[in-house]
Amino acid sequence: MAGWSGGFAGLSRPDPGPSGAAFWLRSPTGILACHSAERIGRRSRAQAESIALEALVGAARRHKASPLLIHGREPRDDTILKQVKGLRLEFTGASDGEAEEMAGKLFPPPPAFGPDGLVPVGESIYLAKGSRDYYVDVLLGTCTCPAFSFGRRPCKHLIAAEKMGASGHVRTTA
Ligand SMILES: [Zn+2]
Numbered sequence: 001m002a003g004w005s006g007g008f009a010g011l012s013r014p015d016p017g018p019s020g021a022a023f024w025l026r027s028p029t030g031i032l033a034c035h036s037a038e039r040i041g042r043r044s045r046a047q048a049e050s051i052a053l054e055a056l057v058g059a060a061r062r063h064k065a066s067p068l069l070i071h072g073r074e075p076r077d078d079t080i081l082k083q084v085k086g087l088r089l090e091f092t093g094a095s096d097g098e099a100e101e102m103a104g105k106l107f108p109p110p111p112a113f114g115p116d117g118l119v120p121v122g123e124s125i126y127l128a129k130g131s132r133d134y135y136v137d138v139l140l141g142t143c144t145c146p147a148f149s150f151g152r153r154p155c156k157h158l159i160a161a162e163k164m165g166a167s168g169h170v171r172t173t174a
Contacts, residue, residue: 003028003088004063007071007096008056010048011103014150019043020106021052022099025059025068034059037102049073052099054080060087071096113156115164126164128157136161 008023022037036059040051053072057080060068067088074091075081081089119127124139134145136157142148148155154162 003067003069004033004060004065005069005071006056006060006065007099008049008052009072009096009099009103010043010045010050010052011100011107012043012045012048013107013152016044016047017042018107019045019048020103021048021055022102022106023052023056023059024099024102025056025063025065027063027065033063033065035102037106039106048103050075050077050080052103057081057084060084060089071099107152111156113160115160118157118161118164124165126157126161128161138162138165 004025004027006023006025010019010021012019019040019042020037021040024035025033027033036055040048043051053075056070059065061084065087067090069090069092071092072095073093113128117129118136119129121127124137126136126138128134128136128143128145134143134157136143138158138161141154141158143155143157145155145157148158
């Protein structure tokens with residue numbers, strides 16, 4: 001479908017929690033016609049997604065952006081889409097990395113985690129000691145903490161462990 005394109009994403013960290021909504025809209029010639037990334041208070045991720053889609057649809061209506069290929073998942077509740085009867089919309093069905101990155105920038109970076117909290121337990125593995133203990137693997141780029149599991153990658157433990165490895169405390173490569 002040659003035409004307009006748009007993307008949207010809503011994030012909530014944790015879910016529900018502080019949220020952000022972002023969207024972008026490009027003309028058929030690829031010009032960025034409209035974009036926005038905003039903090040929207042405390043919401044669930046589903047609410048944040050709806051707000052982001054609503055903002056995109058509002059912009060599409062103002063620009064008479066039709067046909068429009070939306071990078072994102074079609075909502076189960078089509079109330080938002082009923083507002084744009086005149087426009088031809090299609091969804092890719094996959095979440096949009098660009099809008100997700102825009103929304104992600106609304107959140108502060110993870111707080112610094114000092115090297116004192118890291119205990120090397122293997123060639124590439126550290127034990128991150130805090131209120132709870134987590135395992136960081138700098139070779140795989142993983143951590144067992146909830147922040148990492150919920151998509152805040154890299155988390156503060158991984159950032160600290162990578163710094164420590166780079167400064168030569170522990171050799172991760174031969
Ligand atoms: Zn972590």
